[in-house]
Amino acid sequence: MKNRALLLTATVIGGLSLVYSTGPGALAQVPEHDAPPGPGAGSDGAGGRPPSYFAGPSPSAPQAPGVNAANIPDGPPAEPSEATEAVAQQGSAPAHDDWPAYGRDNDATRSSPLDQITPENVGKLQRAFVYHTGSKPGPGQANKWAAETTPIKVGDGLYTCSALDDIIKLDPATGKEVWRHDAGVKYASIPYTAACKGVVYYTSSTVPEGEPCHNRILESTLDMRLIEVDAADGKLCEGFGYHGQVNLMKGMGESVPGFVSMTSPPPVVNGAIITNQEVLDGQRRWAPSGVIRGYDAETGRFLWAWDVNRPDEHGEPKEGEHYSRGTPNSWATMTGDNEQGLVYVPTGNSAADYYSAMRTDKENAVSSSIVAIDVKTGSPRWVFQTAHKDVWDYDIGSQPTMIDFPGPNGAVPALIVPTKRGQTFVLDRRDGKPILPVEERPAPTNTDVPGDPRSPTQPWSVAMPRLGFPDLKESDMWGMSPIDQLYCRLKYRRAKYDGEFTAPQIDKPWIEYPGYNGGSDWGSMAYDAKSGILIANWNNTPMYDQLVTRPVADKLGLMPIDDPHFDPKGGGAEGNGAMADTPYGIVVTPFWDQYTSMMCNKPPYGAITAIDMKTQKVLWQHPFGSARANGPWGLPTYLPLTIGTPNNGGPVITAGGVVFVGATTDNLIHAFDAKTGKELWSDVLPGGGQATPMTYEYKGKQYVAIMAGGHHFMQTPVSDALVVYALPDAH
Amino acid sequence: MATFHKPTSGTEWATLVLAVVVVLLGLPLLIMGAELVALGGSWYYVLFGAAIIAGGVLMLLGRTLGAFVYLAAWLVTWPWAFWEAGLDGWALLPRLFGPTLVAIAVALTIPVLQRIERSTVTRGGVA
Numbered sequence: 001m002k003n004r005a006l007l008l009t010a011t012v013i014g015g016l017s018l019v020y021s022t023g024p025g026a027l028a029q030v031p032e033h034d035a036p037p038g039p040g041a042g043s044d045g046a047g048g049r050p051p052s053y054f055a056g057p058s059p060s061a062p063q064a065p066g067v068n069a070a071n072i073p074d075g076p077p078a079e080p081s082e083a084t085e086a087v088a089q090q091g092s093a094p095a096h097d098d099w100p101a102y103g104r105d106n107d108a109t110r111s112s113p114l115d116q117i118t119p120e121n122v123g124k125l126q127r128a129f130v131y132h133t134g135s136k137p138g139p140g141q142a143n144k145w146a147a148e149t150t151p152i153k154v155g156d157g158l159y160t161c162s163a164l165d166d167i168i169k170l171d172p173a174t175g176k177e178v179w180r181h182d183a184g185v186k187y188a189s190i191p192y193t194a195a196c197k198g199v200v201y202y203t204s205s206t207v208p209e210g211e212p213c214h215n216r217i218l219e220s221t222l223d224m225r226l227i228e229v230d231a232a233d234g235k236l237c238e239g240f241g242y243h244g245q246v247n248l249m250k251g252m253g254e255s256v257p258g259f260v261s262m263t264s265p266p267p268v269v270n271g272a273i274i275t276n277q278e279v280l281d282g283q284r285r286w287a288p289s290g291v292i293r294g295y296d297a298e299t300g301r302f303l304w305a306w307d308v309n310r311p312d313e314h315g316e317p318k319e320g321e322h323y324s325r326g327t328p329n330s331w332a333t334m335t336g337d338n339e340q341g342l343v344y345v346p347t348g349n350s351a352a353d354y355y356s357a358m359r360t361d362k363e364n365a366v367s368s369s370i371v372a373i374d375v376k377t378g379s380p381r382w383v384f385q386t387a388h389k390d391v392w393d394y395d396i397g398s399q400p401t402m403i404d405f406p407g408p409n410g411a412v413p414a415l416i417v418p419t420k421r422g423q424t425f426v427l428d429r430r431d432g433k434p435i436l437p438v439e440e441r442p443a444p445t446n447t448d449v450p451g452d453p454r455s456p457t458q459p460w461s462v463a464m465p466r467l468g469f470p471d472l473k474e475s476d477m478w479g480m481s482p483i484d485q486l487y488c489r490l491k492y493r494r495a496k497y498d499g500e501f502t503a504p505q506i507d508k509p510w511i512e513y514p515g516y517n518g519g520s521d522w523g524s525m526a527y528d529a530k531s532g533i534l535i536a537n538w539n540n541t542p543m544y545d546q547l548v549t550r551p552v553a554d555k556l557g558l559m560p561i562d563d564p565h566f567d568p569k570g571g572g573a574e575g576n577g578a579m580a581d582t583p584y585g586i587v588v589t590p591f592w593d594q595y596t597s598m599m600c601n602k603p604p605y606g607a608i609t610a611i612d613m614k615t616q617k618v619l620w621q622h623p624f625g626s627a628r629a630n631g632p633w634g635l636p637t638y639l640p641l642t643i644g645t646p647n648n649g650g651p652v653i654t655a656g657g658v659v660f661v662g663a664t665t666d667n668l669i670h671a672f673d674a675k676t677g678k679e680l681w682s683d684v685l686p687g688g689g690q691a692t693p694m695t696y697e698y699k700g701k702q703y704v705a706i707m708a709g710g711h712h713f714m715q716t717p718v719s720d721a722l723v724v725y726a727l728p729d730a731h
Numbered sequence: 732m733a734t735f736h737k738p739t740s741g742t743e744w745a746t747l748v749l750a751v752v753v754v755l756l757g758l759p760l761l762i763m764g765a766e767l768v769a770l771g772g773s774w775y776y777v778l779f780g781a782a783i784i785a786g787g788v789l790m791l792l793g794r795t796l797g798a799f800v801y802l803a804a805w806l807v808t809w810p811w812a813f814w815e816a817g818l819d820g821w822a823l824l825p826r827l828f829g830p831t832l833v834a835i836a837v838a839l840t841i842p843v844l845q846r847i848e849r850s851t852v853t854r855g856g857v858a
Contacts, residue, residue, distance in 0.1 A: 474772050475815045478822065481829035483756065486763050486776045493770035602822045643821065 035594050036546035036587045039494050039508040043549040054554045056562040056580055059286035059325050061254040069189060069223035069257070072247035077316035078302035082376060086271030086297070087205040090154055092338060097697035099153045102198040102265045103524065104652075104694065107402040108335050110526035112695045115656035116702035119673045121727060122658050122681045128703055128726040129175030130686070133162035135194070136720045141187055145718045146690055147709025148195040148263070148522070148649070153696035154215075157231065160722060161196035163709060165221040167229055172698035175724060179234035181217075181227070189223035191261040191280050193712065196222075197333060197522075198265040201231065202297055205271065213237040218297070220262035220275060224248040226295060241300030248275060248293070251305075253322025255288045256562045264399075264522075267343060268297045269336030269375040274343045278331030279351060281393065282577020282586055283560040285358055287351035289322065290329030292343075292371075294378055304378030306371075308362050314378045326351040326358075328367040332522055333399035335415070340429055342381060344415060345371045348395025349387075352579040354504055354547060354586040356389050357452040368394050370417055370425075372432055382432030386419045388443075388455035391504050393516035394420045398524040405435055406614065416527065418520030421500070422468030422538060423461045436463040436616065444498035447505060449547060449584075454503045465611055465618045467538040468514050471499040478602040480632055484593050488600035491591070495544065506547045506584070511591055513542035513601075523650030523663060523692060527613070533674055535651040535659050537608040537624055540644070542591040542601055553578055553585025596632045604644020606664060608651070610677060620677030625664030634715065648714060650692035652704075662689020662706050665716050669693065669706050669723075685723055688716025701726055736793030736847055743847065746790065746840040753787030753801060753833065775811055779804055790840065793847040798837050805834040 036042075068074070090100035096113055103110050117125070137143045151160035151170075157178065158170040165183035170176065200218040207214045215231035225248060228240040236244025252260060259280050266275050272294040279287050294303035304314040309324035317323055332346040349367040350359045359367075365383065368390040372382045387394040398418035405414035405426060414435055417425040426436040440457040447454060474492050479485035496502060497511040504510060518539045526535040548556065558578040559566050577586045591600045599605055604623035612619050623644025630645055631637035649663035659672040662685065669689050671681040688710035695704045704725045710718035738744045760780025768777050782804035789797025808830055816822035 476822075479825040481825055482776065482779065483759050483763075485825040486760060486767065489772055489776075490763055490767055490770070493767060493772045602819070604821075 035589055036509040036544055037548060037552065042506045042508070042546050042552060044552065049554065051550065051554055053565055054559040054563060054578060054580065056284055056560040057254055059254055063249065063253055063255060067255050067257060068247050068249045069185070069221070070225055070242075070245050070247060072242045072245060074247060074250045077251070077318055080304045080314040080378065081296075081301060083271035083294070083296045083303055084298035085205055087203055089203055089268060090201050098155070099694045099696045100201050101152060102150055102200075102333055103335070103399055103401070106267070106336055106338065108333070108399045108524065109401055109403070109529065110524065110650055110692065111528045111653045113655045114695055114697050114702045115654065116697070117654065117658055117695075117704065117727060118656045119658060119680055122671045124727055125671075125681060125683070125704065125725040126728055128173075128724045130724070131170055131175040131177070131722040133160070133166070133168065133720045133722065135162035135164045135166070136718050138187070143712045143718060144190045144192065144194050145709065146193045146195050146711035146713065147707050147720070148193075148197050148691050148711075149707040149709065149722075150198045150692045150694050151705055151707070151722065152198060152201055153694070153698070154201050154231070158696070158705070159199050159201065159217055159231070160707070161199050161219060162720070163194040163196055165196050165219060167199055167217055167219055167227070167234060169231070169234060172696060172703065173701070175722070181229045181234040181236075183219070183221055183227060185222050186257070189257045189261065191222065191258045191278060193263065194222065195263040197263055200265045200268060202228070202268055204298060206298055207239070213239065216240070218266070218268070218273065220248070220264070220266050222261045222263065223257060224252075224260055224262060224277065226266070226273060226275065226300060228300070239299060246295055246300040248277065251317045251323050252288045253325065254562065259283070259561050260288045264331065264333040267334050267336035269343050270338055270341055271297050272303055272375045273297045274334055274336065274345075274373075274375065276330035276334060276345060279329040280561055281353050282575075282579055283351070283562070284578065284580035285352040285582050286325045289325055290327040290347070291323040292330065292345055292373060292378075294375060306373050306378045306380065308366055309360055311362065327363055331395070332397050333524070335400045335402060336375070337402060337429060340372075340413070341375055342372045342429070343375050344400050345373055346396030346398065346400060346417075347371055349390040349393070352582045353393045353577070354391045354545065355449070355452060355579055355582045355584050356391050357449075358582060364389055368396060370396070370400060370415065370427065370432070372429070384417070384425065384427055384432045384434070386417065386423065386425060386459060387421065388458055391454075392501070392512050396420070397518065397522040398520045399522075401525055401527050402429065403527055403529065403613070407435070416525060416534065418525050418536060420516060420518040420521060421514055422466055422519035423459070424464040424467065424520070424536070425461045426464065434461070436461060438462070443501040444503055446496075446498060447503035448507055449504050452504075454501070458501050463616050465609065465616065467519055467536055467607075467609060469540060472497065472511065472513055472542060472601060476602050477600050479593060479598065480596065484596055484598070487593055487595075491544065491600055504545065504547050506549065509544050509546040511542055512545050513591070515539070515541045515543040515590070517541050517646060517648070521648055523648055526651045526653040526659070528653045528655075528674070530655070531674070532612055532614045533619065533653065534611040534613050535608070535653050535674070536611070537606065537647050537651055537661055537663055539646050540601070540605050540607065541599060541646050543588055544591040545586065545588045547584040548587055550583055550585065556585065556587070558585045597634050598632050606644045606647040608661065608672070608677070610674065619675070622677055626666045626668070629666045629716075646714060648690045648711060652693050652695060654695055660693045660695065660704055660706075662691060662693060662708070664689070665714050667708075667716055683725070686721045687719025688714060690714055690716060735791050736851070742843045746843045749836055749840055750787045750790035750797065753783050753790065753837070756833070757781070757784035757787060779808065790844065793844060793851060795841060795844040795848055798841050798844055801837045802834055805830050
């Protein structure tokens with residue numbers, strides 16, 4: 001509480017009385033932090049405590065016991081090896097009725113051939129069942145929950161995970177629990193968010209059908225483990241790793257629980273499980289590594305590592321060494337390509353997101369990029385960068401989607417890459433070259449940060465419709481009345497703003513637009529190959545950032561998570577950050593009126609777009625999400641007006657011609673006509689629908705499922721309910 | 732010389748309260764609006780703020796003119812709002828909604844202010 005008081009004191013602006021509203025459900029999707037210090041205030045003052053109070057341990061310190069959650073004996077460092085020969089997986093050619101992978105199939109199309117539910121009958125959908133995972137904040141625990149889960153369905157099982165990684169098999173018709181594997185993830189291991197986006201269905205190449213662990217459910221956990229259980233009974237697969245588990249903290253060096261975590265399902269590509277990990281943003285320059293690793297899906301054996309600053313060493317680090325620290329981390333869901341033998345890794349930027357002077361050239365070459373890694377060797381085959389020398393947290397959150405792009409000489413294997421910038425890149429999967437033109441355009445370079453120049457140009461995907469709006473103008477500022485609108489106009493004028501890619505600033509705030517929520521975030525896109533329709537829902541939420549010198553950061557109480565004095569309830573993840581080991585800390589808030597919790601820019605704050613990929617023209621686009629659960633001071637207005645809210649969670653497109661998507665902060669699941677964009681149906685969920693829905697057929701009936709887990713960051717109600725819909729039985 | 736009118740009825744009290752509210756709404760517009768101009772932004776807010784403060788003070792003095800000053804500022808706001816925001820309903824909301832609510836209230840005070848003016852004139856008048 002002491003830190004909170006310090007933070008509060010530091011934010012009194014311009015003599016206006018401080019109103020610190022704490023209401024839920026605001027129009028912004030970021031927890032309420034204090035505003036940037038304002039013009040002239042980024043570099044004055046000194047902390048009341050010695051600087052050592054705010055410093056983490058040495059990055060070379062050994063890993064403390066307990067960071068290896070399962071206490072798995074590590075054994076000697078492993079040399080690179082090759083994966084066990086693989087058999088065809090369910091995700092390569094999904095059965096008509098199934099949804100066997102996070103993105104439905106290996107291509108991550110989020111497109112289902114099911115057509116029972118149509119624009120004509122979707123209005124009749126009813127709840128078939130609601131399943132409660134049991135995972136939500138307990139007494140005394142901070143709300144860090146956002147399950148973000150998309151179940152998978154194979155044969156007679158609906159497989160899902162709880163926000164704390166328990167693996168669950170449900171009866172697809174009734175929601176009855178068939179088995180549950182308790183993953184034993186502790187509260188302390190929750191990083192920024194307790195999320196489990198999904199599990200992976202893996203069919204063994206060595207265990208014959210009918211024997212235990214022929215079909216397995218693979219999961220990566222918040223506390224950095226890989227787990228494989230038998231799909232039939234949920235028991236650990238003894239032949240995988242150490243009694244069914246692999247410790248992914250091996251070789252990571254100094255860390256604390258919650259610093260490094262896994263929230264996305266790891267793809268299996270030609271027998272290799274590929275792992276990435278989320279490293280908490282904004283903590284320190286020498287955060288644990290963003291290393292990408294391969295493990296044998298059959299045995300859990302280490303295959304290779306791709307470690308940015310040790311590019312020629314594919315084995316595990318020697319005793320007493322660790323993977324190179326502070327390298328770009330990847331937290332999005334990766335896409336595996338069996339034909340090309342590649343995994344497409346969406347990367348973020350190096351640790352200490354808003355300061356780039358300490359990054360290596362090797363890091364600068366692969367940050368905020370798609371890195372296509374050869375799954376046999378762990379070496380990159382190609383790299384495509386979506387933001388050069390990123391200091392805006394424009395890491396790629398979306399899972400790229402593989403499509404056959406119609407070219408003059410036949411179909412080209414292509415990769416659709418959504419970005420937080422709202423620029424959607426279309427690349428050739430074989431070499432990473434853009435299929436649709438990409439222009440390098442001049443970008444702002446004006447900055448007062450010494451020794452940290454910006455890239456003079458940035459890439460623009462000029463042939464794809466932009467999922468965003470032109471640069472902000474003062475007259476785009478909004479409010480309920482002229483007074484709060486004027487306040488936002490002042491905030492706009494007090495800040496530095498040179499358009500997209502405005503460079504960081506110390507002596508005053510700068511406006512980051514698009515904001516770090518996107519554009520496109522982790523929800524990703526849906527693509528129906530038959531109609532050529534690409535569906536994308538996206539955000540329009542600028543951010544208000546300011547670098548602060550180390551004494552100011554100390555005064556604000558910003559410290560890294562591995563600092564012994566770190567208070568997990570004091571914030572400091574994602575938003576404001578210590579960026580320890582650098583000269584600056586970062587203060588980030590939504591670009592909003594902090595007295596009313598309303599965004600400063602005019603609506604919409606979210607939209608949904610359908611693009612015809614044959615012509616790259618917008619078929620339809622409209623604001624997405626209503627004002628019913630949103631309003632000033634976080635109060636619900638109950639107005640059914642489509643204002644367009646921030647949204648997180650992807651869309652699903654079906655052969656029946658219906659798009660299902662939750663995502664918005666109005667806590668609704670929506671159904672749209674894929675051809676016209678008309679909203680056909682919606683239902684109020686028991687919590688925020690910040691997850692990608694999925695659809696499956698079982699015993700002749702089509703179901704639509706969505707995890708209504710809510711999202712702490714979007715300030716939507718948290719629940720543990722998986723809600724499943726179906727049409728009423730015909731009589 | 733001008734003196735503040737002492738209210739003698741419920742409607743006069745309401746008029747007085749409204750006049751105070753108009754002045755209070757005008758103050759942040761004037762102060763922040765001046766800073767906005769200094770930073771190179773729109774002149775609308777400082778001018779609107781100054782105008783409605785003047786209107787509010789005149790209403791406090793029991794002058795019907797005060798109401799008309801507010802209403803004139805409000806009328807000028809309309810073309811400005813459409814000029815700046817076009818036909819975007821959401822963008823027009825902050826520019827027009829609140830000022831219009833106040834304008835309705837101010838319009839309702841006109842008969843009250845006229846009555847006050849008449850009474851002060853019959854009692855010898857205010858310069």
